[in-house]
Amino acid sequence: MADSATEMTQLVLPQHANVHGTLLGGTVMHWVDLAAAIVANRHSRRPVVTAAFDDMAFHAPVMVGQVAIIRARLTLVDRSSMEIRVDVESEDVITGEKRKTGTAFVTFVALDPVTRRPTPVQPLVLKTDEERAEHAKALERRRLRLERRRAHADD
Numbered sequence: 298m299a300d301s302a303t304e305m306t307q308l309v310l311p312q313h314a315n316v317h318g319t320l321l322g323g324t325v326m327h328w329v330d331l332a333a334a335i336v337a338n339r340h341s342r343r344p345v346v347t348a349a350f351d352d353m354a355f356h357a358p359v360m361v362g363q364v365a366i367i368r369a370r371l372t373l374v375d376r377s378s379m380e381i382r383v384d385v386e387s388e389d390v391i392t393g394e395k396r397k398t399g400t401a402f403v404t405f406v407a408l409d410p411v412t413r414r415p416t417p418v419q420p421l422v423l424k425t426d427e428e429r430a431e432h433a434k435a436l437e438r439r440r441l442r443l444e445r446r447r448a449h450a451d452d
C-alpha cells in the first residue's frame with residue numbers, strides 16, 4: 298500500500314470556492330479523482346479510468362486560504378480493478394490546526410495500452426495488520442458495489 302500511496306497539497310484560492318467562501322465540493326472531487334488516479338497508475342503502470350466513485354462524504358468545510366491535503370492509498374486489487382481510499386484534511390497555515398474534512402472510495406480500472414480493454418494488474422501485498430483490516434473492509438465494499446452495479450444494469 299505504501300509504495301503507491303500519494304499525498305497532494307493544494308492552497309485553496311478564491312477560484313476553488315463556492316458562494317459560501319469555502320472549497321467547492323466538485324473541486325474536492327476533482328482533486329480526489331486525480332490523487333486516486335496517481336495511486337492506480339503507480340500500482341498498475343498502465344493507463345487507468347475511473348469506474349466508480351463511492352461514499353464521498355464532506356465532514357467539514359475547507360476555507361479559502363487554508364491548505365487541503367489529499368491522501369490516497371490502495372485498499373484492494375482485484376483482476377483489473379483497484380479500490381483507492383482518499384482522505385481529505387484541512388490545515389490552517391496560521392494556527393497549524395488540522396481537521397478531517399472528507400473521505401471517498403474510488404475504483405479505477407487498468408487498461409491495456411493497445412486494446413484499451415481491462416487488463417490484469419499485479420496483486421496487492423499486505424504487510425501490516427492495519428492493511429489487512431483495511432483490505433477486509435474493502436472486500437465487503439466491493440461486494441456491495443458489484444451488487445449495486447448488477448442492480449443498475451437491470452434498470
Ligand SMILES: CC(C)(COP(=O)(O)OP(=O)(O)OC[C@H]1O[C@@H](n2cnc3c(N)ncnc32)[C@H](O)[C@@H]1OP(=O)(O)O)[C@@H](O)C(=O)NCCC(=O)NCCS
Pocket residue numbers: 345346347348349374375376377378379404406415442443446
Ligand atoms: C470501467 C470500464 C473500463 C469497465 O469496462 P467493462 O467492459 O465493463 O469491463 P468488465 O465488465 O470486464 O469489468 C472490468 C473490471 O471493472 C470493474 N468494474 C466495472 N464497472 C465497475 C463499477 N461500476 N464499479 C466497480 N467496478 C467496476 C469490474 O468489476 C472488473 O473488475 P475486475 O477485472 O477487477 O474483476 C468501462 O465501463 C469504461 O470504460 N467506463 C468509462 C470510464 C470513464 O470514462 N471514466 C471517466 C474518465 S477516466
